[in-house]
Amino acid sequence: MMPSFCRDDAPPGEKAIHAALLKDSDTGGWLVLHSLGIADHVRQVEGEADFVVIVPDIGVLVIEVKSHQKIDCRPDGTWKLGNDVPTSRGPFQQAGESMHSLRNYLETKKVDLRSIPMLSAVWFTSIRARTMLPPSPEWHNWQVMDSEDLKAAPRAILRTLAAGTKHLNDKIKHFTYGGVGPNDEAAERIAGLLRPKFELATVAGDRRRTRQSQLITLVEEQFLALDAASENRGVLFSGPAGSGKTFLAQESASREIATGKHGRLLCFNRFLAKRLASELAGFEGLTVGTFHQELLRLAGLDRAPVHATPDFWSEELPERAMESLLEGGDRLAGDFLIIDEVQDIATEPYLDVLDLMVTGGLKEGRLLLFGDFERQSVFANESGRGRLRARAPYLSSYKLIQNCRNLPRIGYQVNLFSRLQPGYQQFRRLDDGVDPIFRQYQAGQDQSALLATAIRSLKSEGYELNEIVVLSPQRGGSTAVTTDDPWLRQILEPADGLPSRPGHVQYATIQSFKGLDSPAVVVTDLDQTIATGNFESLLYVGLTRATDRLIALIEATTLRAAIGGSA
Template identity: 65%
Template sequence: MARMMPAYCPVTAPPGEKSLHAVLASSGKTDDWIVLHSLAIADHVRQVEGEADFVVIVPDRGVLVIEVKSHQSIDRLSDGRWKLGNDAPTTRGPFQQASEAMHSLRTFLERKQVDLRSIPILSAVWFTGVRARTMLPSTPEWHQWQVLDSEDLRAGADSAILRVLAAGTAHLDEKIQHFSYGGVGPDLSTVQRIASLLRPRFEAAIVPGDVRRARDAQLVTFIEEQYLALDSMADNNAVLFAGPAGSGKTLLASEAAQREAAMGRFGRLLCFNRLLGKRLASQLSHVENLSVGTLHQELLRLTKVQPPSNAGPSFWERELPDLAIEVLLAGDVPQYDFLVVDEIQDIATEQYLDVLDLMVVGGLVGGRLLFFGDFERQAIFESGDGREILRRRSPQLASRKLTENCRNLPRIGYQVNLLSKLDPGYQRFRRQDDGVDPTFIPYTAGQDQSESLVQALRQLRDDGYDLNEIVVLSPLRFGSTAETTTDQWLRQVLRSADGKQARPGQLQYATIHAFKGLEAPAVVITDLDRFAVPGFESLLYVGLTRATDRLTALIESRTIRAVLGGKA
């Protein structure tokens, strides 16, 4: 069957697009075809921007750009305007729309030096609601072979597309001498190249505050590495996506969960961190068939128990999972069709995996599993050799490695490489360097860091960052600088992070543990003393990688010498 990009059709798509997408996705005669749906065209020949409803790339046959019209009636008014269904009349007809989209894409591919001399690139209009092939008159404005209709959709979309490509190629042979001499393309490698060139332009979404907890919204476009990861989700039933902090795992996990739910499957997106769980639940509250939250929230929901006020590791790691297993074995709770798990490095223990095994249809051996984890230095909750446990418990699990940093500016990433001793560390960054280095402010052990913190915040505000775009982090669970400061201004503006967006004038603070999985435009880390903090290297790595644009670290003098390789 054809490779559909994306693999699902959004619920907001017109009915004709949904029908055509479903038919092409289920056809058994479209092996090696690639179909792009809703391809955005930034450089359109006529408009500021445009869109092609479908681009079908068929090996050894050509490329077909399809404009889909779902209307139940088609009229051509006496003044030449088109009247489609209840839409307002328009002078720009569907064939013109299809032709302009086709020429735009052809120009783009030529600029990318794709050899198109023997590749038919054609356009057509698919009227999915009416029998347009018998209704539309013959006219010099379009070729009869460019018309597809409801009967073509019913009889077989693949054969209809091949018919159009064959007729269009014959037309080109009449106009261009020797056009198809020696055969037409694209060959399989060119099919892949065309798709990879067009694909980064077709799937972009406005994601408010997800990549930078900054301005109103930001355009997020998946990089090629992430597209390949998304392909892995479609090609494998169970996949482990592993990559360092900032490689887009949470963004991909969110996208994966939405795609699974859009296919009508019922499932769960789980993570470990409470603040991240709250953030994801808020962002995905509109998605049907999907429940979002932390693993412990799921265990409490299953067992219907209230955690004791003095609940410790033994309750969360052994007693609660055991209770959940009893409930699941009783068979009173329906299993999920899929599980998407972020922060899997903190969940990959035998006890927790026993629960996940019972949650999903097919279990860990045969279920639909999409796991996302950082096995560099981010397992700060001491979950053991999680990757090895996953391989043993889920032998079908395919692996996809993420390497490109999508979050941090390069100078932050390079400091993470140095201070956290990552090997090989970050090599490629999606974002452009802005020339500003992270700031490291030394302090003496036991010294009050409030004054240095105030100075760091003033500098960030001078650089244009509002207080609600800054987060103060500490590796200390108790007694951090933000928690104990006596500075009156700091006490007035500081607020403990709760997973929600900070209000204007508020400065959020949290432990590095609590903020794992999240990010902020500017981060100030206090209390960095390796001699006073257990697991310092892992916490340093997590803390440094939370900042997207500006990083300031208040670091104890001996510690900075030690992490740079000198004597403490």
């Protein structure tokens, strides 16, 4: 589906068809263009095709959509659609003109349409037009689609294409001789010609500068959240990925230090901690690191035991840190405590430690907590918010609802694949017309060729290699780690939380890259049958790391399951 989202002001009929096609598993391999502008229209200065459906090996259908609940085809040849002014140009004429306009355009681009059924139809989405409209020489019965067809939209389209192809075969000698197209390659070419990917008057350097300044400006609007909550002793900022939580955590730390206080800014992921420590270096009185690094420091340990068990991290280490905090008293307690990724830290033993890290404890201390309790808790801590409420009853809440990281098309795909409720609805960045790409692979297939193609396509679009990150839910067995491709082995390097070197592409696990982002992201190894942990949460985290370009390599049955089909 191009685009993968339906704009808010689209007519209800277009929204209904868009949703029906997007969620149906019977449209595999189809290419659907929605709201396609026609600059060189056969009749008007310009026009629009509501939907262009390209079905490989079957045909192309141009659909005019009418959402009106009342249709009147008058004896004088005019049409009265709902409350619209009567018009002599009926919907079937509109559909036909759009189809011929697109056909003429494709022929100028040397597309061979001789054996490709290219047809038009009208979809009346609010009435049973197939039984209500009388027979007329102005249209064929097979060109009528109606409200009942929304129940099985792909079947209705295939029915229309089959009847239309039969009509063409009856009228054009040997039309279907040897089979009809387009084949997969021709279908991709037709879609690419009708809706090409492009970027107007923007070179790579300009785009990078624009992105950075835009992201900073948009996140700065979130400062209103800090200002609004400045009078509260403790605040929980919650919001989905991309809503500016980490940026706000940094800003809140700098504000607290500016008032002469001392305290801690802690998070869960070591890569994020390394990035935060680098960007906040030089702030006297501020301790920055992961929560577990701080526990090790308090416990007097340089590093964890070589064969540390889960019990060491969840029980022994917190107990040893608490002992140090109790012995140190006010000397070790900070004036404030800022936690990013708090959803991964809100367990009872950890909350016991946090209670001693700040003057006044969790109940009365200066707390600024940032978390995503929808899908980003990939470490099985489902009741974290409830525990926080019990331990910090005076904690005020501030919900961040606007996405200021991802381009809208990435956010809408995240809504679909991660089943976010209510999901992203507001975006501060302007869309650039480029859809995320999802490439299927078969279970067990080596994805090296797909990964190399993805990186090269991003490079050809103007992205530097060090602006691209490869993520995977797997660690040792990921495509980036195991590939034998000579070029990939030359450019790939493991991420360390700091910016990549020029000429290199960093790779990491999805889990370790939480809290970070990159202009372009390729996610590999998306196979729910072999992924560990909560796959929907991993998918959510991985897809939301991309600010501008997203390419996902996803196993075929996993893709069908993710978009609502059967696995």
